[in-house]
Amino acid sequence: MADVEVRNISKAFDSVEAVKNLSFHVRTGEFLSLLGPSGCGKTTTLRIIAGLEQQDRGEVLIDGKEISNIPVHKRDIGFVFQNYALFPHMTVKENIEFGLKMKGVSKNSFDRKVIDILALVGLEGYEDRMPRQLSGGEQQRVALCRTLVLNPRVLLLDEPLSNLDAKLRKRMRIELKNIQREIKVTAVYVTHDQEEALSMSDRIVVTNRGEAVQIGTPYDIYEKPVSRFVADFMGQVNLYQGKIVEKTGSEITISSNQTPDVKSLLTSEVDRRDYKEGVEVLFLIRKEGIKVLHKEVKERADADSFVAEVQAVAYLGSHSEYICTFQAKKGQIIFRSPATSEDSELPGRGDKVRLGWKLSDVVLVGKVK
């Protein structure tokens, strides 16, 4: 167990800068995700922490000690590879024992350790199988065992679930997180799947083009993105640009050519200072906050409502996704609604609906420069 600090690391490959001045701190026992599109330098960062890649500048500290000069095999760091990298000529047991052998652990303890670690991931009795006889999920778990049996100070995971099918991926997410919590190992997890990062992480570092663009809890990253990139990447679809036309206390009104004039609330002192009348802003309407209002529309002080026309409906089983356009405005608005509704008929294509949301569902992303 240890904490990891990455300080201002940079790395270029043939003049292409993969990582640019990246810094973050992983607390002891924390599950931190590096999230970003492919080619954003997240895997390179992970490989630098492991020592598989040497940074051009900056330092990596584990428990406050700089480790850049320690070779990979002495770093005590666990690494789970995207393709699992199980040794194909060794049985499951031999794969797990490999690290113990290399570290000079007494052979007497091997059997016990292998049995215990396989039990942890639910693969009892798999000792003598060859990697090629295992399914992707099983290989994944053996790869995890092989690393965890050494009690690494830090566990690094490089898109470990990306080669699994969707259903298994979801199950492994929970399993992986439970194991990490159980053994309380500090973990750094690389992924491009925002759902994976949201569901597993204590904190997320969103990276783009080698730079950290936002660091925060899953809630912060999703609900309060700091830039168009983060909002977009996290799946915020209702993203608009407008101008603050009115400000009364902490309530503002934004005028946009994409949406009707919407109201929002400034929640922090900094926001109240920064967002003045006349400022161009980027804002989003949380898709989860949007509701279809039926006949009796109650006027509420903390809510807004507008009429929109349904352009398309996608039935997704548990719910339906609606794409609507505001009357007389260009902008689209997308939201989800339960697919079945007892008391009313569901709106269809061409129907006019009244959509409502709370003022707190209109989130300011940032100023437009």
Added chain:
Amino acid sequence: MEALRCSSSGEGKVRNTNHGVGLMWRTKERFIGGSLTLPASILIIFFWVIPLIILLVFSFFKVVPGGGFIPVFTFENYAKIFTDPFYLTILYRTLILAIVVTILALIIGYPVAYKLARVNPRKASFFLVLIIVPFLTAVIFRAFGLIYVLGNRGVINSFLRYIGVGGIKLIWNWTGVVIGFLNTLLPYAILSLYSCITQVDRSLEEAAYTLGANKLRTTWHVVLPLIKSGIGTGAIFVFAIVMGTFEVPAILGGMRSGIVESVLIQQQIAFVHYPMASALSFILLLVVATVVAILMKILGGEIKL
């Protein structure tokens, strides 16, 4: 060949909807496919199997003292080889030479093959061409060329004398023969190992490092077991060629280097002892076949020649 077969069998399936025509087509296709191997089969039968049989027959003919032979069946030649210390010694020495060259070629070739497999493919193909170029010159020329490098007045000895170390004997002895063979056969070892190492995923080595193995132990426990077939292929090539090449020992070891091949040539050319030479050839062939079989057994039939 494979591509040809794939496309024609595909067509065969389409035609199968009409049974009569389909059947005819398939028979025809099989005939054509088989007949294409005919030139190779003829070459092997006429120029390898038949001479071998003739050689076998000759090896049982009686040698006439003073030169020549008569077609009388006898085990004398074989008996002589297995009882005369002269022949046993040269057989033994040849075997040892082949084993030494094989092991050295693999050890020296491995780092080169590994590096080639791990640099970017464009760089690798450039160096691969460099490795293959020597194949374009005959062994005999290269062996002669080495005389100017290794000889008593060659490049190395001239340099050593110039700096005042004094000359060393690098030629007309085993050292010369081993260097000569390595020079000729290293490409075989490198290429066989290279093609296998490229199949070993880099992440396997990286996984070994993260599990606490240094480079040496990673090579030993992870890379080498996975390239067994390449080691086997390389070993068979090098071993068989050492056992069958007389130019190198003849030129760099001198005619008296005591290697089977040179004795064989002496028997054949100088003394016209064809039956003796034939018997010796057969024993050589058996030794090579035995070693290849042992290698295949050890490496679990994974060898891809």
